[in-house]
Amino acid sequence: MTTSLSPATTIDEFTPEQLELQARARAFVENVLMPLEQEAQKNDGRLPAETVTRIRQEAVAARLQGGRFAPQYGGQGWSMVEWFLVNEQFGRVTNGLHWHVPNAYNVLLQGTPDQIDRYLRPILRGEGGDTAYAVTEEHSGSDPSTIATTARRSDAGWAIDGEKWFVTSGDVANVIIVMGNVIEDGEKLPTLFLVEPDAPGVEFVEDPAYSHSFPHGHPTIRFTGVEVPEEAVIGGIGNGDDLQRAWFTEERLGIATHGLGAMWRLLDEATAWALEREQGGSRIFDYQGVSFPLADSATDAAVGRLLALQVARMVDAEADLKIVHAKASMAKLFVSEAAHRCADRAVQVFGGRGYMRSNVAERFLRELRVDRIWEGTSEIQRLIIARALERRGVERTIH
Ligand SMILES: Cc1cc2nc3c(=O)[nH]c(=O)nc-3n(C[C@H](O)[C@H](O)[C@H](O)COP(=O)(O)OP(=O)(O)OC[C@H]3O[C@@H](n4cnc5c(N)ncnc54)[C@H](O)[C@@H]3O)c2cc1C
Numbered sequence: 207m208t209t210s211l212s213p214a215t216t217i218d219e220f221t222p223e224q225l226e227l228q229a230r231a232r233a234f235v236e237n238v239l240m241p242l243e244q245e246a247q248k249n250d251g252r253l254p255a256e257t258v259t260r261i262r263q264e265a266v267a268a269r270l271q272g273g274r275f276a277p278q279y280g281g282q283g284w285s286m287v288e289w290f291l292v293n294e295q296f297g298r299v300t301n302g303l304h305w306h307v308p309n310a311y312n313v314l315l316q317g318t319p320d321q322i323d324r325y326l327r328p329i330l331r332g333e334g335g336d337t338a339y340a341v342t343e344e345h346s347g348s349d350p351s352t353i354a355t356t357a358r359r360s361d362a363g364w365a366i367d368g369e370k371w372f373v374t375s376g377d378v379a380n381v382i383i384v385m386g387n388v389i390e391d392g393e394k395l396p397t398l399f400l401v402e403p404d405a406p407g408v409e410f411v412e413d414p415a416y417s418h419s420f421p422h423g424h425p426t427i428r429f430t431g432v433e434v435p436e437e438a439v440i441g442g443i444g445n446g447d448d449l450q451r452a453w454f455t456e457e458r459l460g461i462a463t464h465g466l467g468a469m470w471r472l473l474d475e476a477t478a479w480a481l482e483r484e485q486g487g488s489r490i491f492d493y494q495g496v497s498f499p500l501a502d503s504a505t506d507a508a509v510g511r512l513l514a515l516q517v518a519r520m521v522d523a524e525a526d527l528k529i530v531h532a533k534a535s536m537a538k539l540f541v542s543e544a545a546h547r548c549a550d551r552a553v554q555v556f557g558g559r560g561y562m563r564s565n566v567a568e569r570f571l572r573e574l575r576v577d578r579i580w581e582g583t584s585e586i587q588r589l590i591i592a593r594a595l596e597r598r599g600v601e602r603t604i605h
Pocket of ligand 1: 339340341342346347348349371372373374375416424576579580581582583584585586589
């Protein structure tokens, strides 16, 4: 497929180096990932191991792995704007195929040099390996302060007990970052631990099926007296919440950025179809019932892009983290809701074809739905934004 929008329409907004990076990411997405979408769909998002290896190698050859990690760890050291430009391209592909591009959770940098060598560097070299991040529990979702997982001192270091739900990549990860409470003097100290999945006491309870097709599962994992050494604590005892807040900003902006890529793709495909398809003696695009929803989607995409780019620029300018946090929530809220609307409208534009799994709009309609749920539901984003209105004031929140 060809795309109708060109980065050149945004002259002067990006440096030549940034536009080169965007073009490189775009070529990788269009030449390596998009041709695999149908095969992935037929296999519920899974691809053969040799195909995954090839994607990793091509990503490394295109210098797209480990975007925000510093080059000394094997990453690219991108600014947030550069990371935005690449992730927008990744968002144009269905079936979560960009998940195969080597990357890891940034809290791994809090590990010891040995842990960084063991878990992070091989991933960023494209040699394989995945990380998972386990916070959510059966009775603790939107309110993570209620987690029941505990870590007690033991002869080996720490013993972890608890059960985590929806652990993305928990089925393939070679290390799981687990949030648990260290109890000291009756106080709960949220702390992150590195746990290897083959440690005694780690049990995979179930791997439920979900609406989207995705490269990995989101299993429920139980930890019963799992012994980990002292150095399995990352970022210090009691620092789990702070580390997580910093990560949420990037994750929420990431969801917005991928949603923008999805809208770009949906508009490309649905507009091309509406211009070509004839019914009742004219192009369906000439019916306002078809072209106006596309116009609304284009407006959603353009507005969301301004907001998300503003957040990326604020991160690069090291703006007040509290305002950045609220703005990232706005970007996630607006784009995740808008992208889902856009996918629904695109299905309608395609008619019966839009309901086929081979159709990009059908896949996005299923895949984008979770963006309104994970990394904080839309309601939780509204709570954060409302709190910013109260604490920082209207002007600082909206400008
Ligand atoms: C596919 C998938 C992958 C995931 N991957 C991971 C992962 O890798 N690691 C991880 O830790 N978690 C993961 N999650 C969990 C995800 O972050 C949670 O599902 C999400 O935070 C919501 O929690 P919950 O499902 O328990 O819903 P609940 O918190 O029970 O919420 C249910 C409903 O109540 C609303 N609600 C709750 N509290 C309030 C409030 N205070 N005000 C207004 N409304 C409220 C919510 O918005 C929602 O509509 C994943 C989830 C999915 C579906």
